[in-house]
Amino acid sequence: xxxxxxxxxxxxxxxxxxxxxxxxxxxxxxxxxxxxxxxxxxxxxxxxxxxxxxxxxxxxxxxxxxxxxxxxxxxxxxxxxxxxxxxxxxxxxxxxxxxxxxxxxxxxxxxxxxxxxxxxxxxxxxxxxxxxxxxxxxxxxxxxxxxxxxxxxxxxxxxxxxxxxxxxxxxxxxxxxxxxxxxxxxxxxxxxxxxxxxxxxxxxxxxxxxxxxxxxxxxxxxx
Amino acid sequence: xxxxxxxxxxxxxxxxxxxxxxxxxxxxxxxxxxxxxxxxxxxxxxxxxxxxxxxxxxxxxxxxxxxxxxxxxxxxxxxxxxxxxxxxxxxxxxxxxxxxxxxxxxxxxxxxxxxxxxxxxxxxxxxxxxxxxxxxxxxxxxxxxxxxxxxxxxx
Numbered sequence: 093x094x095x096x097x098x099x100x101x102x103x104x105x106x107x108x109x110x111x112x113x114x115x116x117x118x119x120x121x122x123x124x125x126x127x128x129x130x131x132x133x134x135x136x137x138x139x140x141x142x143x144x145x146x147x148x149x150x151x152x153x154x155x156x157x158x159x160x161x162x163x164x165x166x167x168x169x170x171x172x173x174x175x176x177x178x179x180x181x182x183x184x185x186x187x188x189x190x191x192x193x194x195x196x197x198x199x200x201x202x203x204x205x206x207x208x209x210x211x212x213x214x215x216x217x218x219x220x221x222x223x224x225x226x227x228x229x230x231x232x233x234x235x236x237x238x239x240x241x242x243x244x245x246x247x248x249x250x251x252x253x254x255x256x257x258x259x260x261x262x263x264x265x266x267x268x269x270x271x272x273x274x275x276x277x278x279x280x281x282x283x284x285x286x287x288x289x290x291x292x293x294x295x296x297x298x299x300x301x302x303x304x305x306x307x308x309x310x311x312x313x314x315x
Numbered sequence: 316x317x318x319x320x321x322x323x324x325x326x327x328x329x330x331x332x333x334x335x336x337x338x339x340x341x342x343x344x345x346x347x348x349x350x351x352x353x354x355x356x357x358x359x360x361x362x363x364x365x366x367x368x369x370x371x372x373x374x375x376x377x378x379x380x381x382x383x384x385x386x387x388x389x390x391x392x393x394x395x396x397x398x399x400x401x402x403x404x405x406x407x408x409x410x411x412x413x414x415x416x417x418x419x420x421x422x423x424x425x426x427x428x429x430x431x432x433x434x435x436x437x438x439x440x441x442x443x444x445x446x447x448x449x450x451x452x453x454x455x456x457x458x459x460x461x462x463x464x465x466x467x468x469x470x
Contacts, residue, residue, distance in 0.1 A: 096321035097321075097327060097357065098321060098322060098323050098324050098327065099322070099328070099331075100327075104354045106352055106353070134366050134369055135366065137369055137372070137373065148376055148380070149372075149376065151353075151372045151373075153366075153369065158461060159460050159461055159462070161460075167353065167354070167368070179383065180380075183376065186352045186353075186375075187351065187352020187354060188352070279461070282461050283458055283461065285456070286456055286461060
């Protein structure tokens with residue numbers, strides 16, 4: 093958790109995109125970077141291998157005025173999804189405020205999705221953060237592919253907990269629901285720090301304009 | 316309700332005083348105090364030449380990544396890191412368990428001078444941040460203060 097600076101009237105939040113290898117975390121950030129007004133964002137920094145696989149992290153800073161009188165800075169990070177980079181994922185998760193878990197909807201990726209979610213739980217626990225307390229949402233990515241598991245199945249596998257979270261059917265390459273999921277986690281974490289700390293029961297209002305193709309934004313579960 | 320720890324205007328003025336004094340003595344260009352998660356706590360100096368937010372994220376990553384290297388030689392972590400360029404350089408030193416100080420400097424000064432003054436500056440910054448956590452003042456806001464209107468405009 094960052095410190096509020098009253099002199100510059102700034103608040104910073106760190107949101108981490110987490111998920112198995114090649115699930116579309118970097119594609120999410122690239123789409124947001126491409127579609128958001130350059131005045132409201134910084135450069136997209138990618139520390140990647142020669143083959144464009146994330147080695148350390150991707151980083152995209154966004155600015156917004158979402159709390160009256162304060163500039164709010166959202167710092168978006170991705171983690172490297174490959175199993176061997178767990179130490180790096182732990183580093184990137186340090187001081188995290190919110191998480192977007194990106195699952196790959198393809199049938200053959202289910203085991204990796206479950207392993208990655210368990211890995212997220214474990215790495216958060218090492219920072220004394222419970223998955224049941226941190227604001228997070230689920231993305232079911234690659235819904236445009238043919239061999240995808242039904243959303244009900246993904247819900248059963250990844251969202252079958254005491255606290256069910258919002259989940260989104262996403263196509264990160266075309267941007268479908270990329271902004272919707274970012275808006276959702278932003279609103280949840282902002283409300284966590286408000287005096288009325290209950291998370292809104294209704295679908296949260298957008299923080300960022302979803303500049304997306306005109307497709308129906310399917311939302312399969314509410315908080 | 317979760318309160319967010321905050322720096323009051325007085326805290327920021329005190330911190331700026333420490334950092335300004337350091338920059339004058341070390342003849343460096345810019346100094347940034349960040350937490351180990353990459354968030355900027357305070358900054359002072361010429362901020363027009365670079366994106367401080369990105370510098371902070373990368374510096375936190377760099378500092379964290381070398382921790383394992385330090386452990387291989389029997390250290391808990393390296394207290395300081397120095398990246399030497401052709402004209403501009405970065406010196407980073409640990410302030411406390413949660414905080415790092417980054418200094419960017421050029422040809423006007425030397426790494427020795429920056430290193431020398433950064434040690435006492437880090438101690439002063441650590442003391443100030445410790446007193447901050449002891450006072451326990453935090454910030455929270457009404458849910459109604461959170462905007463419901465779209466913020467970012469698409470291109």
